[in-house]
Amino acid sequence: MMPVQQFINYILQNQLFEKNDHVLLAVSGGKDSVLMAQLFKLAGFSFSIAHCNFNLRANEAQRDETFVKLLAEDMNVPFHVVHFDTKAFADQHHISTQMAARQLRYEWFEELRLQCGYQYIAVAHHQNDAIETVLLNLVRGTGISGLHGILPKRDHLIRPLLFLSRQEIDEVFENNEFTFVEDSSNQSSKYARNKIRLNVIPHLRDINPKLEETFAENIHRFAETEALVQKVVAEMRNQLFKEEQGNIVIDIAKVIALQPQKLLFFELLKPLNFTSPVVDEILSSLSKQSGTSFYSSTHRLTVDRDQLVISLLFEREQELYYLHGEGNLKLGEGKISLTLSENLNFKADKKVAYVDANLLIFPLVIRFRQDGDRFKPLGMKSFKKLSDFLVDEKVPLPQKDKVPLLINGNGEFIWVAGMRQDERYKVSATTKKVAIFELSNL
Template sequence: MLPTDRFLSYISQHNLFGHADRLLLGVSGGKDSVLLAHLLYASGYQFGIAHCNFCLRDEESNGDEVFTRELASQLNVPFHSIRFDTPAYASSNQISIQMAARELRYAWFEQVRQEHGYHYIAVAQHKSDATETILLNLIRGTGIAGLHGILPRRDRILRPLLFLTAEEIDAIVSNSSISYREDSSNASIKYARNKIRHEVIPKMKQLNEDLDLTFEENSRRFLQVEIFLNQEVEKLRNKFFHHTSVDTIEIDVDLLADLNPRDLLLYELLKPYQFNETTIQDLVSVWRTQSGKIFESKSHVLLLDRSTLILKKRSSAESPEIAILKDTKNFEWNGMKYTISRVTPEELRFSGDGKIAYLNADLLQFPLNLRLWNKGDYFHPLGMTGKKNISDFFIGQKLNRFGKAEIGILENGNGDILWVVGYRSDNRYRVTSDTQNIFIIETSE
């Protein structure tokens, strides 16, 4: 007898979906997903079956595909299938076969969901899977998020079978005479999850026969702790993180140093920017002594600038050099807009704004070149007769490494630097009483 009442109660309890929703059900052919298909059918829900053939077990994989196709026909529901060259994908992406299968499966499920108008994707993970997941996370190392196991809903992925244990599923399938396919790889202990399933959990159940129930109760508590922690961390992030531009955040080191518990909260604050615990420990060890040090994650860069941390998103690519022709009037470079005009001395309306450079147009050699700063660059700052290394000029302006890396250098056709954009033009190309034609270039965001 199918546990339809418990099934419907679980769906209602977690508000997973309604009878108006269409579900795309991932079915491997194993007992878990086949049981879920029968439960959905018996409960009158609208669904289609999606099957992935990962081509890992030769004829056994092909047999699974035939079986699931026949199941869809028996239940009179739509059927979708695909074949993957899983080993090739794993090799090209340098990931395990298991991870490759997971990425391929969920990406295709979402594609089918969108193309065929399904509201959600349903998968057949159960209560015992959740126990295994928590143990795996603990073994591999996890933050608190890894302790709540598998959630009934994550975005459009639903898990309506989490109310059953593996033992309960075995009994239901057997008593209901439901046909299914047995995956021979499930018996192999070369995979970490199978080793936990076949060797670790049985021994733990000798100590606690209600292990799955205990883990379910613990994971519910951990989820509540995680929700509370995330709320508190978000309050701290709003208080400590100051956005100085679209992609730049400044954080006062002294405020972080006073956090308690510091390591946990600092990790949670920086986790969205993909910094790991090792990098954060390195940061803490030097944040009073090594100003100028940079820490990197996959997505962001963190600069320790005296008593301030400056957080920036990684640049996808350096701004290229751009040629400025004699007739150029407007252009964009490195996120800034540039406007060029030419006036006579009578038309000149001088402003002391560093975002505007006034140059003797008759001394310019086109095309001009706008680029990023290079080590060894020098110019003659306006108002000075001698030259100055731009690196020294930056020090005088108290620019950090991020600031230096973004400043434009306007270069004459002969190689002379005309303008450190936004700061100072070159004295050799200044406008004097003898200047007849004036070249004006200015920036705006």
């Protein structure tokens, strides 16, 4: 017997989509996705089928593609297919084959959704997938969000089979004449998820024969707990996070007062991609010397006296910009412009520099600070380390990496942009033409 009514009820209870929505189904050809397609068909919903050929299993990959194409034809629904060079993508981005396949397929599904006007993308995860995800998250380390496993709906992604267990899906195929294809890699213990599926879950089921039912109840509780915690954390984030010059500033005393400290601070920093071990290191360094920095994949957190300052990572060593003459040069969210003039009228503005144009050697380079940088600040006769100058100017630590430096073609400083010119390039009585540099929108 087909669980069509259960399927419809689950969709309604979780508000996965509306009856008239057109849904894109991700179908691999295995039992789970084939059953999902059959249930969509029997329930009378509007859908199309998408299949990814990852070119990882030689003849099997082509077999799967042909099977899914014939399934779509038999159901008389639109069919989409894509071919990926998954191994090359994994090598290029230095990630595992599994991670590469995941990234490739979800990016393609979203492109299809937008191009073809599908309201949702449906994937065929079931209760046992949710259990495996929870166990993997626990093993690898996770916040509260990792404990609820896979959610029925996230943005445009839906999982309408989460009401079924692996055993229940098998029973449907035993009682119906549906065909499917078997992915041989599912039996390999090479992958972490398969190790849990093949070697761990059977032992847990020996302890609790109703494992799926118990986990489903626990996952529901974890999801509600996370919703409560995130509500509290969002309120705390509004109170603790202050924005200054594009950075996030947090009072260290308020972090020390958090209770429970580790849980709340981890959840506060989680949207900025800081991992649990890094959060531990930050908390242990709150009373240490100012200047210590910690990194996530996207941000840097710096202990700066009695504050924590969080800024976006800035790849200063790799970012070089070239100015070949008059005009504007885009620099991040701002720009530096160059105008040549014979008018020697000045205005007092740190964001504008007036330079003797005859001393310029093009192309000029705009970069960010490097070890050993030094220049001769306007009005001084001797050189000064850039690092010392920035300290004297009381530039916050994370901001130091964002100060643009205008460098002449001979490698000499022209301008610490927005702060101080170099004495060697100032306008003098013999200047015939002035180069006017202006920093804006930063």
